[in-house]
Structures are given as C-alpha cells and as structure tokens.
Amino acid sequence: MSDATANGQAMTSGELAGEEARRREVRNRWLLATPALVIIFFAALGPLAIMLVYSFLEKGNYGGVIWEFSTDGWFGVFLKQDIFDDTIGFADAHLSIFWRSIKLSLMTTVITLAIGFPTAYFIATQPAKWRPVWLFLVTIPFWTNLLIRTFAIMEVIRNEGVINSIFIAIGLIEQPIQMLYTDFAILLGMAYVYLPLMVLPLYAAMERLDFRLVEAGYDLYANRWQVLRRIVIPLVKPGIIAGSILVFVPSLGAYVTPRVLGGGRNMMLGNLIELQFGQGRNWPLGAALSITLLVIVMVALLFYVRNASKGGVQSHG
Amino acid sequence: MADTATARRPFSIKRQTGFGFIAACCFVMLYAPILILVLYSFNAGTSIAIWEGFSWRWYEAAWQNQRVIDASITSLKIATAAALIATGAATLAALATTRTRPYRGMTAIYAAINQPLMVPEIVTAVALLIFFAIIKIHTGYQGLGYLIAAHTAFCIPFAYLPIRARLENMDLSLERAAADLYASPWQTFRHVTLPLMAPGIMAGAMLAFVISLDDVVITEFVKSGGQDTLPTYMLGQLRRVITPEINAISTVFLAISIAVVTVFFLLNRKGGKT
Numbered sequence: 001m002s003d004a005t006a007n008g009q010a011m012t013s014g015e016l017a018g019e020e021a022r023r024r025e026v027r028n029r030w031l032l033a034t035p036a037l038v039i040i041f042f043a044a045l046g047p048l049a050i051m052l053v054y055s056f057l058e059k060g061n062y063g064g065v066i067w068e069f070s071t072d073g074w075f076g077v078f079l080k081q082d083i084f085d086d087t088i089g090f091a092d093a094h095l096s097i098f099w100r101s102i103k104l105s106l107m108t109t110v111i112t113l114a115i116g117f118p119t120a121y122f123i124a125t126q127p128a129k130w131r132p133v134w135l136f137l138v139t140i141p142f143w144t145n146l147l148i149r150t151f152a153i154m155e156v157i158r159n160e161g162v163i164n165s166i167f168i169a170i171g172l173i174e175q176p177i178q179m180l181y182t183d184f185a186i187l188l189g190m191a192y193v194y195l196p197l198m199v200l201p202l203y204a205a206m207e208r209l210d211f212r213l214v215e216a217g218y219d220l221y222a223n224r225w226q227v228l229r230r231i232v233i234p235l236v237k238p239g240i241i242a243g244s245i246l247v248f249v250p251s252l253g254a255y256v257t258p259r260v261l262g263g264g265r266n267m268m269l270g271n272l273i274e275l276q277f278g279q280g281r282n283w284p285l286g287a288a289l290s291i292t293l294l295v296i297v298m299v300a301l302l303f304y305v306r307n308a309s310k311g312g313v314q315s316h317g
Numbered sequence: 318m319a320d321t322a323t324a325r326r327p328f329s330i331k332r333q334t335g336f337g338f339i340a341a342c343c344f345v346m347l348y349a350p351i352l353i354l355v356l357y358s359f360n361a362g363t364s365i366a367i368w369e370g371f372s373w374r375w376y377e378a379a380w381q382n383q384r385v386i387d388a389s390i391t392s393l394k395i396a397t398a399a400a401l402i403a404t405g406a407a408t409l410a411a412l413a414t415t416r417t418r419p420y421r422g423m424t425a426i427y428a429a430i431n432q433p434l435m436v437p438e439i440v441t442a443v444a445l446l447i448f449f450a451i452i453k454i455h456t457g458y459q460g461l462g463y464l465i466a467a468h469t470a471f472c473i474p475f476a477y478l479p480i481r482a483r484l485e486n487m488d489l490s491l492e493r494a495a496a497d498l499y500a501s502p503w504q505t506f507r508h509v510t511l512p513l514m515a516p517g518i519m520a521g522a523m524l525a526f527v528i529s530l531d532d533v534v535i536t537e538f539v540k541s542g543g544q545d546t547l548p549t550y551m552l553g554q555l556r557r558v559i560t561p562e563i564n565a566i567s568t569v570f571l572a573i574s575i576a577v578v579t580v581f582f583l584l585n586r587k588g589g590k591t
Contacts, residue, residue, distance in 0.1 A: 026420045032413035033426045036406040036473050043470035044433050047444035054447055064450070115343050118333070122340035125331040136582060141347050143578040145531045147548050148567045151555065152350035155357070155564075160366035162353055195347065215330050224333055253437025255534050260555055270439040270534075277446060277538075287447070290440045297437055 048294075055287035063281045073284025077292055094272065101269040104183065105251035108190040109198075112247050113240065115191075116198035120239075121232075123199075124206035135203060142196035150260045153189045154180060181263030189257040194250060198243040205239025206232075238307070245304040249297050269293050351571065358564035365561050375565040385566060388550040395461060395536075395546060396529040399468035400476070404522040406469075407476035408514070415484040433471040441471070442538035449539060459541050467539050468529045475528045476521035479585070483517025516584050523581045527574055 055073045057065040075081075080091040123134040141149065156162050157179040164176035179185055209232065217227040233240070255270030262268070267275070269289065276286030358376070362369030379385050410430055414423055433441065449463045491513070495505040533548040540549060547570065554563055 025417070029413040029417065029420065030422065030426075032409040033430075034409075036410035036430055036477070037426065039402070039406055039466070040429055040432060040470050040473060043445065043466045044436070044441060045429065047448035048436070048440070050448050050451070051440075051444040115339060115346070118336035118339035119343040121333060122336050137344060138347070139582075140575060140578060141351070143527055143531075144351070144571055144574045145533075145548060145567075147531075147533050147551060148354070148570060149351065151551070151563065151567060152354040154555070155354055155365055156350050158366065160364070162366070165366060192346065192350070195343070199343075211330060218328075218330055228333060249435075249437070253439050255439045255442075256552070260552075270437070273439055273443055274538075277443060283447070286443060290443045293437055294440050297435070301435055 051287045052291060055284050055291055057284050059282050059284050061281070063277070063283060065283050070284065073282070073286075073288040076282070076285040077288050097267050097269060097272050100183065100266070101252055104187055104190065104268065105248050105254075107187055108194060108251045109244050109248045111187070111191045112195050112198040113244060116195060116202055116243060117240070120199050120202035120206050123203055124209065131207075135200075138196050138199045138203075142200070146193050147256055147260075149193050150189050150257050153185075153192050154260060157185055157188065180261065181266065183262070183266055185261040186254075186258045186266060186268070189261040190251050190254055193257060194247045197246040197250070201242035201246060202236065202239045205236040205242075209235055241304060241307050245300060249300055252297060252300075253293060354564055355568045355571070357561050358568045360561045360564075363560050365559055365564060375561040376569075378560075378562050379565045379569075382562070384545070384550060385547070388545045388547045391461070391544060392530055392546040392548075395464050395468055396526050398461075398465045399472050399529045400522050400526040402465070402469045403472035403525045404476045404480075404518060407473050407521055407525075408480055408518055410473070411477055411480040411484055411517075415481055416487075416489070430477055431474045434474050438471075438534040441467075442535045445535065446538045453541075461544065463539050463541075464536060464544060464546075467535050468532065471532070471535065472525035472529050476525040479520040479524065480514065480517040483514055483520075487513055520581050520584050523577050523584075527577050530570075531574070 054065055056069055056071065057073070058068040058070040059072065060066050076091065076094075078091055078094060079088055081088050119138075123131055123138075126134060154161075158164070159176040159178065159180065161180075163179070164173075167173045168176065179188075213231055213235070214227055217231045222230065253270055254268055255274065258266065258268040258271055259274075262271070270293075273286050273289045273293070276282045276289065280286070357365050357368070359371050359373070360368055361372035361374065407430075410426070414427055414430075417423075445463075445467050452463075453459065487510075492505055492509050495509045496502075500508070531548065532546075533552055536546050537549050537552065540546070545553070547566065551563060551566065
C-alpha cells in the first residue's frame with residue numbers, strides 16, 4: 001500500500017525533474033547496491049561459473065584438475081565405462097543415490113505437509129491474541145542450529161536411545177530396533193528439521209482465509225470434509241506450494257542430516273558430491289553433479305514462481 | 318482445551334476433526350528431542366542415554382576443553398565480522414531497491430541479492446572450495462578471510478529482508494517534512510531516515526549473526542586446518558564416542574540462539590507498532 005504511494009511520488013518528481021535527474025537517480029541506486037553485489041559476485045555467484053568450467057576439465061590424480069577439455073565429468077553423472085571391456089552402462093550407484101534423494105525429499109514433503117497443514121490451520125483458528133505465541137513456538141526451532149536438531153533426533157532413535165529404552169522397558173521388544181543409519185532415520189531427521197519451513201508459509205496463507213466462505217459452504221449443506229477439500233485447500237493452495245518447495249529444495253540438497261543419521265552408507269546427493277572432493281578425488285564429476293543438483297532445484301523454483309504469479313493474479317482480480 | 322470442549326456444542330465453522338490433536342503432536346515432536354538433549358547435558362554419568370543424576374560436570378569439561386574454546390572464538394570472530402559487513406552492504410542495497418518506481422536492473426539486483434537463498438548450500442560450498450583453492454595457490458593466504466567472505470555472502474539476504482520490510486513500511490511524510498525545513502539530503506538521511514530504519518538494521522544484523530553462527534556445510538568445505546567453528550567441531554565429534562559434553566555445548570548454543578531470536582521478535586513487534 002505504501003509501495004503504491006511511493007511509486008506515485010517518484011513518478012511525479014521524476015517527470016518534473018526530467019530525464020537527467022532520473023538517470024542520476026538510477027546510477028546512485030546502482031552505486032548503493034554495489035557493495036552487496038560485489039560480495040555476492042565474488043563469494044557466491046562467480047564461483048558457480050568457475051565450477052561450470054571445472055566440470056568440463058580433466059581430473060587431476062590427487063584432486064584438483066588438469067587444464068584440458070574433457071566431458072568425462074558429465075559422462076560420469078549417469079553413465080560408467082567398464083574398465084575391462086569398455087562397454088558403457090548406467091552408473092547404478094549414482095542412479096540409486098539420485099533416486100533415494102528424490103524419493104526421500106518427496107516423502108519428507110508429504111510428511112511435513114500432513115503434519116504441517118493441520119498445525120497451521122490450528123494456529124490460524126486460535127484467538128488472534130495467542131497466534132503470535134504459537135507462531136513463535138514454530139519459529140524457534142527454525143532458527144536453532146540444524147546440526148543440533150539433527151543430533152537431538154540421533155539421541156532419540158539410537159539403539160540405547162529414548163525410544164528403544166521405553167519399548168524395552170515396557171516389554172514391547174527385547175532387542176533394540178536399528179533405526180539409526182537407515183533411510184528411515186534420514187527421513188525422520190529431514191521431516192523434523194524442515195517442518196517449520198512447511199508450517200510458516202501455510203500459516204501465512206491460512207491467516208488470510210475468509211471464513212465467511214467456509215460458512216457459506218456449511219449453509220449449502222457441505223460436511224467438514226467437503227469444506228476442507230472444496231473450499232479451504234483451494235484457497236490456501238499458494239501456501240501449500242510455497243511450503244512444499246521450501247521443504248523439497250533443501251531436502252534434495254541435504255548434507256548434514258544424511259551424513260549424521262545415514263551413517264555413510266545411505267548417501268544422498270549432497271554426500272555423493274562431497275565424496276568426489278574427498279576420497280573420490282574426481283573434481284570434474286563433483287562439479288557436474290553439483291550443477292545437476294542446481295538445475296533440478298532451479299526447475300522446482302521456476303515451477304513455484306509460475307504458480308505463485310498465477311495465484312497472485314487470481315487474488316488481485 | 319476448554320475452547321474445543323465448548324466449541325463442540327454450538328457448531329463451530331472453524332473446527333476440523335483431529336486437527337488440534339495433530340497440532341499437539343507437532344509441537345511435542347518439535348520440542349521433545351531438544352528437551353531430551355538439554356536434559357542429558359546435566360547427566361552425571363558418561364552416557365547420553367542412561368540417567369545417573371544431576372551434575373554440571375559436562376559444562377565444566379566443555380569450559381576447560383581448549384578445542385571448544387578455540388572453536389567458539391573462531392565462530393564468534395567470523396559471525397561478528399560477517400554480520401557487520403553483511404548488514405552494512407544490505408542496508409545500502411535496501412536503500413537502492415525500495416521506495417522508487419522500478420528501474421532498469423532492479424529485478425536483477427533483487428535476484429542477485431537473494432541468490433544465496435536459492436542455491437543449495439552444498440553447491441555453494443563446493444563452488445567456493447574450488448574458487449578459494451585457486452586463490453590459495455596464487456596468493457598463499459590461508460587466513461579467516463575466506464570464511465568471512467563466504468559467510469558475508471550468504472548472510473546478506475537475511476540481513477536485507479528485515480531492513481527492506483522496514484523501509485517499505487516507513488512513512489515518507491517525515492522525510493518530506495525534513496526537506497521542507499531545508500534539511501540537506503544527507504541531514505535528512507542522518508537525522509530522519511536512519512533512526513527510523515534502526516530497528517530493521519538491528520533485526521537484520523541479529524539474523525545475520527545467528528545464520529553465520531549456525532552454518533555447518535559451507536564452513537566445513539571452506540575452512541583450512543585449525544579453523545574449526547563450533548558447529549564443524551561438533552560435526553567432527555559426532556563420528557566418535559559421544560559423551561554429554563556435546564549436549565552441554567549444544568545447550569549453551571541453543572540458549573544463545575533462542576536469546577538472540579527472542580530479542581529479534583521483540584524488536585520486530587515494537588517496530589510494527591510505532
């Protein structure tokens with residue numbers, strides 16, 4: 001709202017002072033943005049470009065690269081060549097890690113949505129006075145260290161952890177169930193650490209929900225399930241998409257959670273990438289894998305932007 | 318609870334069966350593991366699973382552990398430097414991208430500033446590893462500068478967002494009044510705009526500080542030998558036999574994060590009201 005007045009203001013003064021003043025203003029604004037842009041260019045954006053170059057180089061024997069053009073790095077993302085008979089086949093190990101990453105990320109998204117949706121709805125229907133308190137309770141875990149939260153989950157599901165101790169104490173099981181270092185552990189950990197990322201955008205959408213529409217639904221003899229499915233969910237769809245993207249994207253690139261809870265054997269993409277820069281000593285392959293991950297994430301974000309802008313048009317029109 | 322009980326008799330349009338229960342589970346799930354972690358930091362025994370009575374011994378152990386002290390100092394150095402530089406750059410960038418009609422390149426600036434939020438951390442980490450390896454070979458510099466630069470870059474968007482939000486909600490009439498009273502643009506900025514922006518800048522700096530303090534992935538890839546921060550030190554320890562010392566360090570860490578975030582929220586609420 002204040003945005004609109006600010007724009008109007010700038011427009012009239014711009015027209016009065018003429019093109020020259022306008023040009024000077026734009027230059028000043030670029031100057032103001034320069035420090036931030038320089039830092040981001042040198043410590044975030046630029047290195048990505050260098051990594052792209054590295055993905056097309058020959059790998060060095062002890063890590064690093066040899067400055068010769070090669071597509072071996074990209075070749076190795078999905079394919080492999082047999083060392084004895086030179087036949088080309090799919091790199092099964094890589095494919096299974098890609099598949100595990102996508103599968104676990106999708107499952108994490110579904111689980112957090114299943115828990116986060118009712119929670120956000122619950123908060124949005126609380127008395128206005130209490131909503132910030134509930135919201136604050138969701139936000140605190142979000143701002144606390146991800147490693148510490150992963151470690152907390154580790155303590156709960158260890159063989160000597162709380163869950164197994166309780167189950168043994170009440171006689172449900174005799175031997176502890178191995179939960180740590182399994183796909184289940186990674187899934188539980190990711191759902192736990194990314195849950196706030198689902199609740200927050202869902203709540204933002206539900207807070208604006210017009211409950212008169214819900215009332216109209218009941219007046220027309222809809223039951224609770226029909227109201228939820230036909231009225232509430234379509235109205236908060238932008239929040240559902242935003243939350244899903246916010247959970248899916250970091251899950252796909254997760255590194256700490258699978259490293260701590262997956263225990264080395266159950267790798268995800270992030271760990272596969274690290275491996276190429278550590279023991280694997282194959283920097284071009286690592287660079288190519290990183291760019292592949294980046295492309296998948298960008299596609300997901302584009303999907304989100306297109307949907308979000310559609311939602312925006314709807315709400316304005 | 319009383320709320321749902323009374324809501325059952327007169328028909329409540331807002332109620333959905335089972336949602337309150339799932340929400341309760343959600344909050345238990347969010348806090349139970351953290352509370353267990355905190356509880357065992359006070360364990361008298363060496364196990365993080367068997368309770369043997371209350372003691373402060375692990376806090377004392379952590380306090381006397383030279384590696385923990387060094388890592389904490391490194392963490393604080395990096396977080397302070399990164400938060401200060403990032404907040405400065407973000408403040409200027411926020412001034413550059415608000416309260417104007419869209420100009421050529423404004424969307425590009427906005428996208429560039431938010432870029433660290435969109436790229437997965439592991440990808441940035443690996444890209445920085447490559448880039449800094451090149452610089453290290455050519456200059457021989459091994460210091461904390463790399464970590465500070467990397468942290469500053471990903472802290473900028475976090476510092477930028479609250480400052481921008483503050484600027485967008487600001488009343489322009491005060492600045493116009495200052496200009497009417499013959500204040501120069503600099504005087505207007507110094508005595509009107511900057512004090513009005515201050516809560517946003519404070520909030521941005523605190524977020525940047527917490528984000529830098531929490532970082533594991535980028536630090537793990539960029540650090541040289543002997544540059545462990547507290548999170549990377551802890552990550553290394555998780556591979557060994559774990560004692561409640563890690564719980565004690567985690568608890569202190571949690572307390573600091575929660576304190577900073579609480580102050581941030583109070584600042585933001587006050588800022589919203591005035």
